[in-house]
Amino acid sequence: MTGSRLHTRLAELFGERCAFGVPMAPLTTWQVGGPADCLLRPVTAEEIAEVVRLCTAENETFRVFGACSNLLILDGGLRGVTLLMRQGFEKFEPEFRDGGEVVLTVGAALLSQTVVDRSAAAGIDGLQFISGVPGTIGGGIRMNAGTYLGDFSQVLREITVVDADGKIRRVPRDKLVYRYRGLVLDGSFVVTEAKLELRRGEAAKIRAEVDAIIASRHSRHPWDLPSGGSTFKNPENDHAGRLIEAAGLKGFQIGGARVSEKHANFLVNVGQAKAADILALIEHVRQTVYDRFGIWLDPEVKILGERDVQG
Ligand SMILES: Cc1cc2nc3c(=O)[nH]c(=O)nc-3n(C[C@H](O)[C@H](O)[C@H](O)COP(=O)(O)OP(=O)(O)OC[C@H]3O[C@@H](n4cnc5c(N)ncnc54)[C@H](O)[C@@H]3O)c2cc1C
Known part of the structure; x- marks a missing residue:
């Protein structure tokens, strides 16, 4: 089965719950992210099992998301198959x-x-x-x-x-x-x-x-602006937010991404941010905190997808 035959098979199995080239930004709490090549909305475990078997047989990548509240999906989007679990599974x-x-x-x-x-x-x-x-x-x-x-x-x-x-x-x-x-x-x-x-x-x-x-x-917390929640894990015996604030980064902005003034571990989308802005801000914050305190912050959010926008 070729990639497009896999897509045809998934479209047959999922009907209108299968879509191609779906922009992820409206589906994520950060409101950024490029398109998912193939987005499926399974409603039973058997459907997921079938997708896993088909993708494994085709050596195709697959992943699963829920509310996309802990994800930074990059602007180039997601290759492979993305399962979105927002319906069914409601016991x-x-x-x-x-x-x-x-x-x-x-x-x-x-x-x-x-x-x-x-x-x-x-x-x-x-x-x-x-x-x-x-x-x-x-x-x-x-x-x-x-x-x-x-x-x-x-x-x-x-x-x-x-x-x-x-x-x-x-x-x-x-x-x-x-x-x-x-x-x-x-x-x-x-x-x-x-x-x-x-x-x-x-x-x-x-x-x-x-x-x-x-x-x-x-x-x-800054609830009025899109974000991914706490961006970095707390290092042992300290708080990422405290370190970022102490490094003087509250309010620091790259493009449409800003270190929240309310809670420094929240990087907020102040409007029209690209994932690239948020990623650049993450890298800047990490480097600045490291230069100042010698602590390398580890992202809590999952960073996924491709940086480069296709076409
Ligand atoms: C404003 C804000 C505040 C937040 N506050 C907190 C907080 O206080 N504490 C905290 O822990 N988190 C917090 N978060 C982060 C986030 O809400 C949690 O991590 C949440 O549980 C992620 O669930 P999700 O459905 O959005 O997962 P997603 O973001 O969709 O996915 C997160 C990870 O889980 C995997 N995943 C999703 N669904 C499944 C599944 N069914 N089976 C297997 N893997 C799966 C994904 O592949 C991915 O690796 C906050 C986020 C925001 C935006």
Whole structure:
């Protein structure tokens, strides 16, 4: 099967949920990024498994995204096949057990905040840590997303994935290995569902906690401008934002990309930024912080795609 025959086959399988040359900028929270050659919107694990098998057989690259809130997609766009998980995979099934334990099964395409809201309403305690964090459950698990209040590693009981062989399988908690802002899974694993270990709580109290966390986040972060959240990981025993601010970079701007005045670890798109502007700003910030403090900041956001714009 040639590249174009693969595209023809995927178009047959996915119908209107398959598109070619799709601009990614409107789909990302940073509002930048060139086109995806082939964008698929799967709604079942079997569809993902079929894509994995077809792409593997053709030696074609594939990747999966959720809400694209942790991605810098470069202006030249994405080759290969991109799976976007924003529909289907929307299960929300709590199982209330004796002793106050709740096992909550959630689909990977649900927004984390939706799960927080529905859990609060159902009196399920334990997900407040992810309040106000954009992104899907799948992206959150892959990134081990969280805050100073906790992260996904603390609540995961099991995940269901499509593996690199296109097999759907369950991975229990004791086989999951985490690092700071990342679950160590083979990059080609696609998370489709998760079981979370939570507990019963008082709905009104949980709701009040969630609202307080969101209000606090809004007061500290620049929510009014497109961004990718925290751009750099915090180095050990320090904060990337503190270092960037101490290097005098708040408000520093390249093209349409600026170091936020509100929180220096947020690089915001102040309008019409290109991914190239953000990338240049990332490189400038890293170099300046290194020259000043000898600390080499590691990006938390995933930088993907090609720099050069085609044609
Ligand atoms: C304003 C703002 C604030 C933020 N605050 C925080 C914060 O406080 N804490 C925090 O941890 N993060 C934060 N983030 C980053 C981001 O929201 C989280 O990392 C989020 O969980 C990413 O989910 P996503 O669906 O957007 O993933 P994407 O950005 O779409 O993808 C991120 C990574 O996950 C992979 N992925 C996505 N879906 C799947 C899947 N189903 N299976 C396997 N891999 C998958 C992708 O391939 C990619 O490698 C913030 C972002 C923004 C824009």
